[in-house]
Amino acid sequence: MTALQAVILIIVAASGTAVALTRDPTRQVILTGLFGLALAVLFFVFQAPDVALSQIVVGSVALPAMVLLTLRELRRRASEREDAE
Amino acid sequence: MSFLPFAVAAWLLLVGLYGVVTSRHLVHLVLCLGVVQASTYVLLISIGYLHGGRAPIFVGITVGTPAVDPVVQALTLTDVVVEATVSALLLAIALQAERRFGTVDPDAIRELRG
Amino acid sequence: MRRRARTALFLVAAVVLAAVLVDGLAGLPAFGHFHGVDGRTLDHVTVRQRHATDVVTAVNFDYRGLDTMGEEFILFASSVGLVVLLREQRADRQQCPDDAGGASGDDGRDPLLALVGRWSVAPIIVLGVYVVTHGQLTPGGGFQGGVVLASALITLLITTGGRTPRTIRRHGALEALEGIGAGGYVVIGVAGIFAGLQFLSNFLPLGTAGALFSSGTVISLSTVVGLEVAGAIALIVAEFAEHGQTPGVGS
Numbered sequence: 455m456t457a458l459q460a461v462i463l464i465i466v467a468a469s470g471t472a473v474a475l476t477r478d479p480t481r482q483v484i485l486t487g488l489f490g491l492a493l494a495v496l497f498f499v500f501q502a503p504d505v506a507l508s509q510i511v512v513g514s515v516a517l518p519a520m521v522l523l524t525l526r527e528l529r530r531r532a533s534e535r536e537d538a539e
Numbered sequence: 540m541s542f543l544p545f546a547v548a549a550w551l552l553l554v555g556l557y558g559v560v561t562s563r564h565l566v567h568l569v570l571c572l573g574v575v576q577a578s579t580y581v582l583l584i585s586i587g588y589l590h591g592g593r594a595p596i597f598v599g600i601t602v603g604t605p606a607v608d609p610v611v612q613a614l615t616l617t618d619v620v621v622e623a624t625v626s627a628l629l630l631a632i633a634l635q636a637e638r639r640f641g642t643v644d645p646d647a648i649r650e651l652r653g
Numbered sequence: 654m655r656r657r658a659r660t661a662l663f664l665v666a667a668v669v670l671a672a673v674l675v676d677g678l679a680g681l682p683a684f685g686h687f688h689g690v691d692g693r694t695l696d697h698v699t700v701r702q703r704h705a706t707d708v709v710t711a712v713n714f715d716y717r718g719l720d721t722m723g724e725e726f727i728l729f730a731s732s733v734g735l736v737v738l739l740r741e742q743r744a745d746r747q748q749c750p751d752d753a754g755g756a757s758g759d760d761g762r763d764p765l766l767a768l769v770g771r772w773s774v775a776p777i778i779v780l781g782v783y784v785v786t787h788g789q790l791t792p793g794g795g796f797q798g799g800v801v802l803a804s805a806l807i808t809l810l811i812t813t814g815g816r817t818p819r820t821i822r823r824h825g826a827l828e829a830l831e832g833i834g835a836g837g838y839v840v841i842g843v844a845g846i847f848a849g850l851q852f853l854s855n856f857l858p859l860g861t862a863g864a865l866f867s868s869g870t871v872i873s874l875s876t877v878v879g880l881e882v883a884g885a886i887a888l889i890v891a892e893f894a895e896h897g898q899t900p901g902v903g904s
Contacts, residue, residue, distance in 0.1 A: 466551070466577075473570060473571070493577055500607070501595075501607045502587075502615070505612050507784075515808075516800055516886050519893075524634060525566060528634070531638075541685065542679070553667050553671060557667065588684065589685060595707075596708070596791060596792060603697070610689070610692050612709045617720075617725075620796045620800060621725075623886075624732060624889065625731050627735055631734070631738040634742065
């Protein structure tokens, strides 16, 4: 195993731990973006460019957009409920 | 040292499950589920790796050169895209739960039953 | 069960699971020494048998095409479920007149950002078409290219802070795109039966390896999957974005 592979594996493990242990969803989305990027580099280093391409487009475009739009809707409902009270 | 990829996969699985079990926000739960999914990708890609192997693309490269296993890559790459869609469905269910129970805390939803 | 008791129970179970995992994973071939017969055979024969230089795409759409059909139907089902849930929530909301006054905050309409967003739609679509159609030659294919195509709409929505353009929404273009993609896969598979072979056989002419139109049905299946993935993901993000809009505004 090359040193690069070992370093990337450690980074993936560390960012995955950070994603799971962060409570606030908004912060977690940023960390998920970083985790996805680390995973994509891991896939590249393990000679899997197709998978890396897939992970990059999903983890940096599609997934954060979906989660952030959900959080926006939840915030909107919360503020609506406050206005009604 | 050569056990490191499998150890990382096992660690991500356990950490993600811990995040799911102790979650207090449904969206946080969905993202922790994403970590669990990532552990399976790491495991699959690590299984298929070959020392000195190249990517299984043969543009301008003679066919005999050793390459890593393409079957696990095919499995992982469809999985990455499909699981993102399933996560989106889970987010929609979270929105539905919020509408129905007024909260996104899994523990609070359990208490509101009945 | 109270939270603390649940966490304690989980930690006990996690230790047991960790032990089982370590025991199981230790039984795998050592990292970097996996000599799977299928993988090595495919690496050697794909270029000659299917005239495709990207073995992973050929595996996805030819050697394991049935598996991919199942995966794309998972995607189809998830997006349909999501659309049903979110549209029902929106219909509920529009029946409550109190909600109509709720502000959705600022739309984020920075003019420069909106301009860049609109101008980037065309290059992203061209890139998406390139990735989809060159799947059998270089890294790419239906799944990756489909998400790139969907990200054209996502970029537009995020930079303009608005809703899906009216023409697309009214005519159900995204739903149609997704349906054509999902059904098209099965149609191409059935066409294999009509050609006298089995379901999902590669019956089109194989061409020369390295040329664009090579490897038979791989490129057609890749294209329909690209359409489906693009339609599904664009539809999902459009539904989420629609949700955050003030009801009754525009239409």
